[in-house]
Amino acid sequence: MKKLQNEVISWVQRSVDQHLCLAVTGLSRSGKTAFITSLVNQLLSVNHGARLPLFTPMREGRIIGVKRVPQRDLATPSFSYDRGLSQLYGHPASWPTPTQGVSKIELVIRYRTQHALKRYLKETSSLHLEIIDYPGEWLLDLPMLAQSYTQWSAQMRELLTGQRAEWASTWQAACADLDPNAPVDELLLAEIAQRWTDYLHQCKAEGYHFIQPGRFILPGEMAGAPALQFFPWPFDEFPAQHAESHKASTFSTLKQRYDFYCQHVVKKFYKEYFVKFDRQIVLVDCLQPLNRGANAFNDMRLALTQLMQSFHYGQRSLIRRLFSPVIDKLLFAATKADHVTSDQHANMVSLLRQVTQAAWQNAAFEGVKIECLALSSIQATLPGVIEHQHQQVPALRGRRLPDYQPVSLYPGEVPTQLPSASFWQQQGFRFENFTPLEMDADKPLPHLRMDNALDFLLGDKLT
Ligand code: GDP
Incomplete structure (x- = not known):
């Protein structure tokens, strides 16, 4: 008892x-x-x-x-x-x-x-x-679960305007001779997928965040896996039905890999963690x-x-x-x-x-x-003041990256609303990156x- x-x-x-x-x-x-x-x-x-x-x-x-x-x-x-x-x-x-x-x-x-x-x-x-x-990038893939390979391809191509089109030009050139009905060439697909990945990396480097598939730039242990070797279909025309059903064709392989990615990579993250x-x-x-x-x-x-x-x-x-x-x-x-x-x-x-x-x-x-x-x-900064037009204005003090120079600056005003066109013309910002302050290891x-x-x-x- x-x-x-x-x-x-x-x-x-x-x-x-x-x-x-x-x-x-x-x-x-x-x-x-x-x-x-x-x-x-x-x-x-x-x-x-x-x-x-x-x-x-x-x-x-x-x-x-x-x-x-x-x-x-x-x-x-x-x-x-x-x-x-x-x-x-x-x-x-x-x-x-x-x-x-x-x-x-x-x-x-x-x-x-x-x-x-x-x-x-x-x-x-x-x-x-x-x-x-x-990585938040992994959540960007969720909408892919509701899209077919052809729908996704069309959406990705629509994004290719302005600078994005420029950055994707190497990928587009590599796709020029792609034949949807030809037997799949694994090496060629890996090569073109790499060009698409390069394009995504370039978007990131230029400060663009909407990238798909998210796992391409942060592959973790999946780096080099065929599941990550696909890309959007590069042409307006999609192959006819009979070619699609030919399982080992270029187009079908891309489609199968896309489906695999959605089912086994995207879904897996949501099921296992999210x-x-x-x-x-x-x-x-x-x-x-x-x-x-x-x-x-x-x-x-x-x-x-x-x-x-x-x-x-x-x-x-x-x-x-x-x-x-x-x-x-x-x-x-x-x-x-x-x-x-x-x-x-x-x-x-x-x-x-x-x-x-x-x-x-x-x-x-x-x-x-x-x-x-x-x-x-x-x-990484401390409050300070600087003189601006004969007035003392609040400022920040810190050591700037990458040159570690001490600076005192007023970085500018953050807009309270989504910035309008006129706001961008003025471009009054100067946000620097700072190195962390030197700190005592026994202090939080x-x-x-x-x-x-x-x-x-x-x-x-x-x-
Ligand atoms: P992650 O990629 O989301 O993990 O981002 P990190 O935590 O690596 O941060 C990216 C960079 O942002 C860092 O290397 C710092 O330069 C900067 N950073 C992050 N948090 C702070 C912060 O609280 N203050 C300042 N000044 N910079 C920060």
């Missing part, structure tokens, strides 16, 4: 402890690696000087301790926290090497609960926090596209609109029809807020709200709490509003 009683008590106690899977995403260079490194560092420093006044359980002194625990899922690569930290605290300090593909890190947070019943059962409770990092996420933070770097001009900015909006379809939970949405995601909180964060003076942070939030409007307006998001904020995971990483983010994402789970 006593044994049974103990087992019941231990079961109840275990159920008081909780598990939370927090997913971190964003387009590449949006700041995911910096964000996770800082988040883990802030949490591990709760009793060692972390400055998190707006993180409620911390302010209330209820967090007892946080520790890293070994990863339970042995198949997913680990997030390289220690390497990132040593880069940040190095001399000279440098940014952590960005992660590629999915990675994970797990923490346990022990805290004193406010709930009388929980307290009665157990002095302290624990939250097992699993943090998953994955449906298990409890909470999601989407990091957005609005400043770099503002720096680069109208085309890059509009392209980022297009990419984010596609990306947000994965959080579109309406009954008739593609994601709901195919999977059953359970995310209950979604945070959009404008990153690198230390690139602008603090008087511009409200503008950053307002701009981000406009960029992610589809998510806010969509009634289909019901049941999911959404929030927007501007943060800096790792603050400096940040802006990581505590707001933590409070939204974890606060209610630590009550």
Whole structure:
């Protein structure tokens, strides 16, 4: 009887402890690696000087301790926290090497609960926090699941105007003699697929984010696999039905690989990971596209609109029809807020709200709490003043990348609305990249509003 009683008590106690899977995403260079490194560092420093006044359980002194625990899922690569930290605290300090593909890190947070019943059962409770990092580019592939190879090809070709057409010209030239009915030439397909991948890389390098298939530029362990050796059909004409049915023809092979990619690469990610996420933070770097001009900015909006379809939970949405995601909180964060003076942070939030409007307006998001904020995971500038037209104006001080020169500058104003044509003509921006500040290894990483983010994402789970 006593044994049974103990087992019941231990079961109840275990159920008081909780598990939370927090997913971190964003387009590449949006700041995911910096964000996770800082988040883990802030949490591990709760009793060692972390400055998190707006993180409620911390302010209330209820967090007892946080520790890293070994990863339970042995198949997913680990997030390289220690390497990132040593880069940040190095001399000279440098940014952590960005992660590629999915990675994970797990923490346990022990805290004193406010709930009388929980307290009665157990002095302290624990939250097992699993943090998953994955490229936002992978979410851009979701719409492919609703498109046939021919529909997708037509959409990709439609995008090939202006600069994109220029960047795709080598790919297009390589396709010139492609015969849909000829027996497949594996080497030729691999070669042309490489040209398409080069085009996607060029889009990325020029600050364009809407790229498909997303896995082509971040292939992870799939690099070189035939599943990634296809490309959109390059001509307006699609081959007649009989040729398509000839299984070993060029066109059929491309179609089969496209279908395989959708079923086994895109779907696999959603099934294995996405449906298990409890909470999601989407990091957005609005400043770099503002720096680069109208085309890059509009392209980022297009990419984010596609990306947000994965959080579109309406009954008739593609994601709901195919999977059953359970995310209950979604945070959009404008990153690198230390690139602008603090008087511009409200503008950053307002701009981000406009960029992610589809998510806010969509009634289909019901049941999911959404929030927007501007943060800096790792603050790399300090406030200063400069003289401008005989007036003292707020400025930033930091060391500029890539030449490490100390600079004081006023980077410009962030628009509160989506920029108009006249805005782009003025182009009043000068957002520099900064090297991290030199830091004492025994102090937590400096940040802006990581505590707001933590409070939204974890606060209610630590009550
Ligand atoms: P990821 O590709 O999304 O993982 O992006 P990273 O975390 O690697 O960030 C890309 C780059 O953005 C870094 O190398 C830094 O130059 C910059 N960055 C990221 N976070 C911050 C930040 O909080 N402040 C500043 N000043 N720069 C940042």
